[in-house]
Amino acid sequence: GIQVEQSPPDLILQEGANSTLRCNFSDSVNNLQWFHQNPWGQLINLFYIPSGTKQNGRLSATTVATERYSLLYISSSQTTDSGVYFCAVIPGSARQLTFGSGTQLTVLP
Amino acid sequence: NAGVTQTPKFQVLKTGQSMTLQCAQDMNHEYMSWYRQDPGMGLRLIHYSVGAGITDQGEVPNGYNVSRSTTEDFPLRLLSAAPSQTSVYFCASSDPSGTEKGRWHFGDGTRLSIL
Numbered sequence: 001g002i003q004v005e006q007s008p009p010d011l012i013l014q015e016g017a018n019s020t021l022r023c024n025f026s027d028s029v030n031n032l033q034w035f036h037q038n039p040w041g042q043l044i045n046l047f048y049i050p051s052g053t054k055q056n057g058r059l060s061a062t063t064v065a066t067e068r069y070s071l072l073y074i075s076s077s078q079t080t081d082s083g084v085y086f087c088a089v090i091p092g093s094a095r096q097l098t099f100g101s102g103t104q105l106t107v108l109p
Numbered sequence: 110n111a112g113v114t115q116t117p118k119f120q121v122l123k124t125g126q127s128m129t130l131q132c133a134q135d136m137n138h139e140y141m142s143w144y145r146q147d148p149g150m151g152l153r154l155i156h157y158s159v160g161a162g163i164t165d166q167g168e169v170p171n172g173y174n175v176s177r178s179t180t181e182d183f184p185l186r187l188l189s190a191a192p193s194q195t196s197v198y199f200c201a202s203s204d205p206s207g208t209e210k211g212r213w214h215f216g217d218g219t220r221l222s223i224l
Binding site: 001004028031033035041042043045048050086088090095096097098099100101103 | 213
């Protein structure tokens with residue numbers, strides 16, 4: 001099946017810093033989403049972005065489908081950004097998400 | 110609009126017991142799925158459904174059963190609980206053709222411990 005690799009696995013930032021999280025995938029996809037799992041365990045859908053660029057406040061995401069990667073940018077990070085960020089894809093004709101192993105982000109005050 | 114609702118939020122079972130994790134969505138989504146999340150790992154697909162009466166196995170289906178008699182509900186049954194099934198279980202839904210095409214929504218999870 002498709003492989004989804006996220007980097008870095010862990011990231012520690014000071015409040016106010018910027019960061020870039022990366023998601024590489026091994027096959028073509030028709031769906032890519034970024035999720036934030038907050039410290040209470042809830043999964044929040046950040047972006048549905050199979051291609052192109054989207055922005056939502058301090059967060060933005062870019063997917064280059066032809067090169068099989070996606071980037072999540074977090075600017076001016078806040079302590080509430082802490083948690084695990086997951087990339088999930090749906091390859092080809094499949095209809096269900098396959099998740100990466102996540103990036104654990106810690107933002108220090 | 111409650112989204113995806115999972116019950117219970119927490120459960121402790123003894124090895125060999127059976128139970129049903131409930132999942133309901135009020136968005137009229139065709140697609141529904143069950144995932145499990147183990148410490149330090151991403152989510153792995155257990156079973157999924159693309160519509161009422163249609164279910165299929167995911168990556169880790171052994172020890173679990175599902176049915177989909179209505180669009181709204183997608184219960185997950187543990188047939189004979191084992192310690193290896195200690196995990197956090199997430200239910201999710203998606204509308205493959207509507208205004209939020211392809212966007213998946215997750216419940217808050219059920220934390221299950223098997224002793």
